[in-house]
Amino acid sequence: SQEEPAGRPAPGASSAGAGTIKEGLKVAFLPKQVNNPYFDASDNKGGKVAVEEFKGVYSQTGPSEASPSAQVSYINTLSQQGTDVIVVSANDKDAICGALQEARTAGAKVVTYDSDTNPSCRDVFINQASAEGIAASQIKLIGEAVGEEGGEIAILSATANATNQNAWIEMMKTELAKPEYAKLKLVDTVYGDDDDQKSFQETQGLLAKHPNLKGIISPTTVGVAAAARYLSGSEYKGKVQLTGLGTPNQMRAYVKDGTVTSFALWNPSDLGYLAAYTGGALASGLITGKEGETFKAGKLGDYTVAKDGTVLLGDPFVFTKDNIDDFDF
Amino acid sequence: MTAVTGGTRLVHRVFVIRELGIAAALVLLVAVTVLVNPRFLTAQGIKDLLLGSTILAVLAVGQSIVVITRNVDLSVGSVLGLSAFATGSLFVANPGLPIPVALAAGVLLGAVCGAVNGALIAAARVPALVVTLGTLYVFRGVDYTWATGRQINAADMPPGFLRMGSATLLGVPVLALFAVVVLVAAGYYLRTYRSGRELYAIGSSPPAARLAGIPVGRRVFTAFVVSGALAGLAGVLYAARFGTLDANAGNGFELNVVAAVVVGGVAIFGGSGSVYGAALGAVLLTTISSALPVLGVSPFWQRAAVGALILAAIGLDRALAVRMARTLRGRSGRG
Amino acid sequence: MAEAVRDGAGSKAGSGAMRRVRAVAGSWDAVLVVALILVVAIGALGIEGVASPRFWRFVTLEVIPIALIALPMTLVIITGEIDLSVASILGLTCTVMGQLWLWGVTSLPVVIVLCLLLGALLGAVNGLFVTGFGLPSLAVTIGTLALYRGLGYVVLGDQAVADYPPEWTTGAIAAIPGLTIPWMIIMVAALAIVFALVLHATPIGRGLYAIGNNAEAARFTGIGVARTKFWLFVATGAMSSLAGVFWTLRFASARADNGMGLELAVVAAVLLGGVSIFGGRGGLLGVIAAVILLGTLRNALQLAYVPANTLTIITGSLLIVSVVGPNVAGMVRERLRRRRSVTP
Amino acid sequence: MSESPPILSLRDVSKSFGAVRALSGVRLDLYAGEAHGLVGENGAGKSTLVKVLAGAHPADAGTLTVDGKELALSGPADAQAAGIAVIYQEPTLFPDLSVSENIFMSRQPLRGLRRIDAKAMRAATSELFARLGVGLDPDRPARGLSIADQQLVEIAKALAFDARVLVMDEPTAALSGVEVERLFSVVGSLREAGAAVLFISHRFDEIFTLCKRITVLRDGRWVSTDPATGLTVEELVRRMVGREVSALYPKTAADVGHPRLEVRGLTRHGVFEDVSFTVRGGEIVALAGLVGAGRSEVARAVFGVDRPDAGEVTVEGRTLPPGDTAAAIAAGLALVPEDRRQQGLVMELSVARNATLTRRWSLSRLGLLFGGAERAAARTWSERLQVKTARLTDPVSTLSGGNQQKVVLAKWLSTEPRVLIVDEPTRGIDVGTKAEVHRLLSELAGQGVAVLMISSELPEVLGMADRVLVMHEGRLVADIPRTRADEESVMLAATGQATGQAAGRATGQGGTA
Numbered sequence A: 001s002q003e004e005p006a007g008r009p010a011p012g013a014s015s016a017g018a019g020t021i022k023e024g025l026k027v028a029f030l031p032k033q034v035n036n037p038y039f040d041a042s043d044n045k046g047g048k049v050a051v052e053e054f055k056g057v058y059s060q061t062g063p064s065e066a067s068p069s070a071q072v073s074y075i076n077t078l079s080q081q082g083t084d085v086i087v088v089s090a091n092d093k094d095a096i097c098g099a100l101q102e103a104r105t106a107g108a109k110v111v112t113y114d115s116d117t118n119p120s121c122r123d124v125f126i127n128q129a130s131a132e133g134i135a136a137s138q139i140k141l142i143g144e145a146v147g148e149e150g151g152e153i154a155i156l157s158a159t160a161n162a163t164n165q166n167a168w169i170e171m172m173k174t175e176l177a178k179p180e181y182a183k184l185k186l187v188d189t190v191y192g193d194d195d196d197q198k199s200f201q202e203t204q205g206l207l208a209k210h211p212n213l214k215g216i217i218s219p220t221t222v223g224v225a226a227a228a229r230y231l232s233g234s235e236y237k238g239k240v241q242l243t244g245l246g247t248p249n250q251m252r253a254y255v256k257d258g259t260v261t262s263f264a265l266w267n268p269s270d271l272g273y274l275a276a277y278t279g280g281a282l283a284s285g286l287i288t289g290k291e292g293e294t295f296k297a298g299k300l301g302d303y304t305v306a307k308d309g310t311v312l313l314g315d316p317f318v319f320t321k322d323n324i325d326d327f328d329f
Numbered sequence B: 001m002t003a004v005t006g007g008t009r010l011v012h013r014v015f016v017i018r019e020l021g022i023a024a025a026l027v028l029l030v031a032v033t034v035l036v037n038p039r040f041l042t043a044q045g046i047k048d049l050l051l052g053s054t055i056l057a058v059l060a061v062g063q064s065i066v067v068i069t070r071n072v073d074l075s076v077g078s079v080l081g082l083s084a085f086a087t088g089s090l091f092v093a094n095p096g097l098p099i100p101v102a103l104a105a106g107v108l109l110g111a112v113c114g115a116v117n118g119a120l121i122a123a124a125r126v127p128a129l130v131v132t133l134g135t136l137y138v139f140r141g142v143d144y145t146w147a148t149g150r151q152i153n154a155a156d157m158p159p160g161f162l163r164m165g166s167a168t169l170l171g172v173p174v175l176a177l178f179a180v181v182v183l184v185a186a187g188y189y190l191r192t193y194r195s196g197r198e199l200y201a202i203g204s205s206p207p208a209a210r211l212a213g214i215p216v217g218r219r220v221f222t223a224f225v226v227s228g229a230l231a232g233l234a235g236v237l238y239a240a241r242f243g244t245l246d247a248n249a250g251n252g253f254e255l256n257v258v259a260a261v262v263v264g265g266v267a268i269f270g271g272s273g274s275v276y277g278a279a280l281g282a283v284l285l286t287t288i289s290s291a292l293p294v295l296g297v298s299p300f301w302q303r304a305a306v307g308a309l310i311l312a313a314i315g316l317d318r319a320l321a322v323r324m325a326r327t328l329r330g331r332s333g334r335g
Numbered sequence C: 001m002a003e004a005v006r007d008g009a010g011s012k013a014g015s016g017a018m019r020r021v022r023a024v025a026g027s028w029d030a031v032l033v034v035a036l037i038l039v040v041a042i043g044a045l046g047i048e049g050v051a052s053p054r055f056w057r058f059v060t061l062e063v064i065p066i067a068l069i070a071l072p073m074t075l076v077i078i079t080g081e082i083d084l085s086v087a088s089i090l091g092l093t094c095t096v097m098g099q100l101w102l103w104g105v106t107s108l109p110v111v112i113v114l115c116l117l118l119g120a121l122l123g124a125v126n127g128l129f130v131t132g133f134g135l136p137s138l139a140v141t142i143g144t145l146a147l148y149r150g151l152g153y154v155v156l157g158d159q160a161v162a163d164y165p166p167e168w169t170t171g172a173i174a175a176i177p178g179l180t181i182p183w184m185i186i187m188v189a190a191l192a193i194v195f196a197l198v199l200h201a202t203p204i205g206r207g208l209y210a211i212g213n214n215a216e217a218a219r220f221t222g223i224g225v226a227r228t229k230f231w232l233f234v235a236t237g238a239m240s241s242l243a244g245v246f247w248t249l250r251f252a253s254a255r256a257d258n259g260m261g262l263e264l265a266v267v268a269a270v271l272l273g274g275v276s277i278f279g280g281r282g283g284l285l286g287v288i289a290a291v292i293l294l295g296t297l298r299n300a301l302q303l304a305y306v307p308a309n310t311l312t313i314i315t316g317s318l319l320i321v322s323v324v325g326p327n328v329a330g331m332v333r334e335r336l337r338r339r340r341s342v343t344p
Numbered sequence D: 001m002s003e004s005p006p007i008l009s010l011r012d013v014s015k016s017f018g019a020v021r022a023l024s025g026v027r028l029d030l031y032a033g034e035a036h037g038l039v040g041e042n043g044a045g046k047s048t049l050v051k052v053l054a055g056a057h058p059a060d061a062g063t064l065t066v067d068g069k070e071l072a073l074s075g076p077a078d079a080q081a082a083g084i085a086v087i088y089q090e091p092t093l094f095p096d097l098s099v100s101e102n103i104f105m106s107r108q109p110l111r112g113l114r115r116i117d118a119k120a121m122r123a124a125t126s127e128l129f130a131r132l133g134v135g136l137d138p139d140r141p142a143r144g145l146s147i148a149d150q151q152l153v154e155i156a157k158a159l160a161f162d163a164r165v166l167v168m169d170e171p172t173a174a175l176s177g178v179e180v181e182r183l184f185s186v187v188g189s190l191r192e193a194g195a196a197v198l199f200i201s202h203r204f205d206e207i208f209t210l211c212k213r214i215t216v217l218r219d220g221r222w223v224s225t226d227p228a229t230g231l232t233v234e235e236l237v238r239r240m241v242g243r244e245v246s247a248l249y250p251k252t253a254a255d256v257g258h259p260r261l262e263v264r265g266l267t268r269h270g271v272f273e274d275v276s277f278t279v280r281g282g283e284i285v286a287l288a289g290l291v292g293a294g295r296s297e298v299a300r301a302v303f304g305v306d307r308p309d310a311g312e313v314t315v316e317g318r319t320l321p322p323g324d325t326a327a328a329i330a331a332g333l334a335l336v337p338e339d340r341r342q343q344g345l346v347m348e349l350s351v352a353r354n355a356t357l358t359r360r361w362s363l364s365r366l367g368l369l370f371g372g373a374e375r376a377a378a379r380t381w382s383e384r385l386q387v388k389t390a391r392l393t394d395p396v397s398t399l400s401g402g403n404q405q406k407v408v409l410a411k412w413l414s415t416e417p418r419v420l421i422v423d424e425p426t427r428g429i430d431v432g433t434k435a436e437v438h439r440l441l442s443e444l445a446g447q448g449v450a451v452l453m454i455s456s457e458l459p460e461v462l463g464m465a466d467r468v469l470v471m472h473e474g475r476l477v478a479d480i481p482r483t484r485a486d487e488e489s490v491m492l493a494a495t496g497q498a499t500g501q502a503a504g505r506a507t508g509q510g511g512t513a
């Protein structure tokens, strides 16, 4: 029961390289942690569909807490089980490297998604959206929400160590330096640790600390939901704007009650779907992860491997009051 | 006999002092924060503080009842998570469910979890720390298995329920009223009922309690049921307050709760302390973590500051206790 | 040594309930060892991969940091204290190690010595609060759990240091020549023997049991209760730092959140090993068996496609069974005995 | 022999702990309005019998009848409901709770809505204390009470019951003459009100003063029950021990040598002030005083368990660092503390380990210490002191009270101290072993050891000491040589009076020597 966000680009021009994905491939998804709704959507609602399409054997496994060491243990297990494709979202871009290398030596193909490792440790990284794209859209959304006169804004991030978050925050700073955003002033960055309550408290702290705050960007699904909830139940509702990366189901209530005008996200199921196909293509020898190779990812169409072995899913999709009811994830 | 009145006053003053120390630390912290940023104490600020403390305070009340009997309940975080998710699931399954029913269900589920703990501990006479560390994993595992990555969102729960999470009554948040009622009831019970005093006796000396004919097993069992039920209640309050639920709700809470109880002057080896102190400890800890961002402490320093302040708080409490013991030695004893 | 272990657990005869508990607790080591053998045997027969050398390499690598911390933790818990700050000490050590590298300290021995000193210092702070100010260790180390982890963030912030030379990182996990097992296990085994000897066959060890059972009587016997506990915290700090050094090198990544939550895993292993949380009872043989058992079970079940959530439940249940099992068995035995003695 | 039927009677009671038969086929009848003495060697099963009566231990076999009705006790609550109040051998207080709560736990006076009436409880406590002549503040916590004060609170607790059967397991072991007399008068009035009393003591004078009938236990078996009037101490001892015991206080004169222990100006504010004395080699110096006079506190400070506020302790000319027990032991000091359970022993450890804990360094080879060496060393001393235990590897908690005391003695005597401080060394020790302990102390003095003996038993003080130091309210008030020491002079100093009125009280402590 899911629909695809519209407006997804189809990069590959002509049909991808010849040949099809082998049947019976063992494809294992290893998210940052199981029990996380985001990864539930990407793996069990996206990856699984893809693997079943090319008649592989799908599995999802992983630790119940998001720690790199626990992930290493699962990588070792997967490699011993003779998995053909490991699709992993890294809790630490370096810490799981050694284990991934050992797995590759044992014959597995490694695809990273959502959160990358060092390029040397995997074959391909499925980038949900380019850092530039995310940063640009986040700044654009907050700029629109805050309005003409601009003002102070702050960022509520996930953990201080989250690689992707930190990359986006850097890009956002670059973006803010552009003249059209001269009136927006980034005054603070705080970390909610992807913990609901902590994010909630940090939002509270931001508002108390910066009386003139006009907007908050929270480029993490946990953070943006917590911030929205705080704002919607406080006197700041409507006075302080909020945007970020969130799922439509989490944010629906706050978009409807006016706390949030717009926010962005890619479709996590598509991310998992694409990752599965990429893995299949790698394991079948259709691609090797070199720049310029193309392949077909089922219903998503054709994709091209870009620099550093990355495949870009597309630009983030913007959700507003008008389109949010078209989605359920 | 003449020494009695003086001694009475001394002992009473001493009991008051124990909670005053924490209260003083709290006032000091708030004062400093307000000096730096007056917005910390606006109506909204106070409301946030009270709301933020509520869940921890409810858990701390339950925990201190258990700690007073020389036990500990490490599973409260997992019970909270289970109950919160259950509440959410109930609303998803029956959208029209009246709020009191959900409350009762959450409390009941918590009580059942507490009963599992209590039965294992009281019947098999095994250390609570080990059993509840075990059930911490088991309950959380059950929660994980049940939720399997599902999430329950604000939109799935009735607006009335969520409004309860931020509504106020005469300026006091409704959720905080729950905590106050729980606190006063528990405090009054522990002080004025035989079975309440027996909990202190059990914690003070378990073998002596057995010889005194106190039904130790039954009392300890009850303490765990109460702690579980309060954790269940906290789960429902959590659902109302946070609106978004997945299997991780309350993960890692146990150490915060124990810290609140200890900071609040409840002796970790049982027998002394009060639920009021524990609740104050919860408010103090919450205030610390809310005040640090407001004070502009760098996010990288915040965690360290929390640790340092916990140490300072228990150190202060200890200093007061030592001073009290010294007074006692000098002034009391045989008349 | 086996005899010493049993004596430490006070195996034979006792009073009523306590006696039953102890009679069984004495043999708990044996139960664990048998359980370990069973797990290995059943795993090797029933789960593909358990019999392979690679499996044991992975298990060993995983078990080393927990074992390193569990050794001193056993002693601490036997004296009736607890140290919950170990994982934070590990994490802080990782960040300091990273910072040293950033500062250009390129001699591994120097780094290790500095880290061990740091760990000893952090442990000394715990020890000072516990023995000097007389605060309960549970409370103190919940405080330093937050403090040390926080200091880790102060040191490295959101950075990760990962550009260690490969000789360091591969050296740490290199196998014993001709085997797949990492050489570090030899060091861990040596340390385990040292700790076991200290606990079970030295005057110091006798003192530890005395302190854990009755600190006041120990004081009246001239045992420096405060001093002993202080040094145990120092040792725990240093061992946690050693685990931190290993952690950094094994994962080739120094970050502030390394080893988060490890403290409960260590405490769980020690308790499963038959050490009484109230102090005074338990031994190292059981703890070591428990550490290996947990590591093996977890990896074997993972191989058998058991999901993480179920593993969580199994870990918890094991802990419960480890205390409830012997007690219930003892009660049943006592009831049978009483029935026998009444009937004739 | 008897008139009305007994209030309480036990028939064929047996109780085993594992292989140890603590009681087998014991019988006992308690009658209204009379006190019944129970005597026996250490480990004879007296306390076990008490615990069976109290419902604390389930009996393996036998019946308990109260008022002709057979009762099955499933716990202490049942015994209490049947009107049986018990004072256990070891105090069972709640240290964190106030003294009055300790006394009324689970039986607090109530007001409306079943709430506790704290005022009434406090008043009742004051009244009880007045009856017993105890000056404790009802609101003070029980923590920090001396053993004697704890014992007094226990007595108040039992009295508060208004019980029909009052069972007292060595209630006087920690008390001195004055308190004992008060206790006896209170027990007397209870008896007149129709209660039955079971009284256990190793002091025969007390047994004969109080009891109408006396039951003797030996090795867990009932030996005899006879009216006290027809019995003599010698006969009782013979029945208890199964042989003759001679010379109860065999003090032999020893040459007094040079000063070994010198204490100067020792002070702990609020506890004791300016205590100075000297103990020479070969000398047994007794430290006498009423309960709470501060004697044990002085011993603790001398031994370095507590750090004194002022003053110094010198052993053989060398000044000890304050508050350092290890240094005191190294200098040749040993302290047998008054509270064996809290201070003397590690209850969960084996007899062997406890007995050798003080010598763990000297017994080790190359830093390693093995069980064999400990057991061998422990065996010598436990045989010498006749410790009754099945195995040396049994936890010391399974021993009877008196046998535990012997293990404490063994633990310290085996260190071959030069200065031995013994605090109530024979508390709870039976008559046969007591003689052995006294002989040991004499012998040690003979070998040149300086012995400081704290004792609340006046006959013991007078019988053993070369010199008697007397403390009163934290101060040393008298130093009486053996020749001039008698009950009157010691008690006068101890009660802080000049002449006259104290003499009568002191005689309650008539010795058995």
Ligand SMILES: Nc1ncnc2c1ncn2[C@@H]1O[C@H](COP(=O)(O)OP(=O)(O)OP(=O)(O)O)[C@@H](O)[C@H]1O
Pocket: C014, C015, C016, D017, D018, D020, D021, D022, D040, D041, D042, D043, D044, D045, D046, D047, D048, D049, D089, D388, D389, D397, D398, D399, D400, D401, D402, D403, D428, D430
């Ligand atoms: N809980 C127990 N477990 C095992 N053995 C025990 C236990 N309690 C008592 N015993 C044993 O039972 C026997 C009787 O002990 P009990 O304490 O009744 O002696 P007692 O007559 O009170 O001696 P004392 O005069 O020394 O107090 C002793 O051999 C003792 O070792």
Ligand SMILES: Nc1ncnc2c1ncn2[C@@H]1O[C@H](COP(=O)(O)OP(=O)(O)OP(=O)(O)O)[C@@H](O)[C@H]1O
Pocket: B328, B329, B333, B334, D143, D144, D145, D146, D147, D148, D149, D174, D271, D289, D290, D291, D292, D293, D294, D295, D296, D297, D298, D338, D456
């Ligand atoms: N830890 C403590 N805290 C407070 N008061 C104490 C403590 N220990 C003892 N006291 C009090 O100090 C006084 C001296 O006690 P101490 O035990 O030295 O007396 P004693 O002469 O040895 O008598 P006893 O026969 O009771 O042993 C008593 O009033 C006692 O209640």
Ligand SMILES: [Mg+2]
Pocket: D046, D047, D048, D089, D169, D400, D401, D402
């Ligand atoms: Mg006895």
Ligand SMILES: [Mg+2]
Pocket: D146, D295, D296, D297, D338, D423, D454
């Ligand atoms: Mg004394």
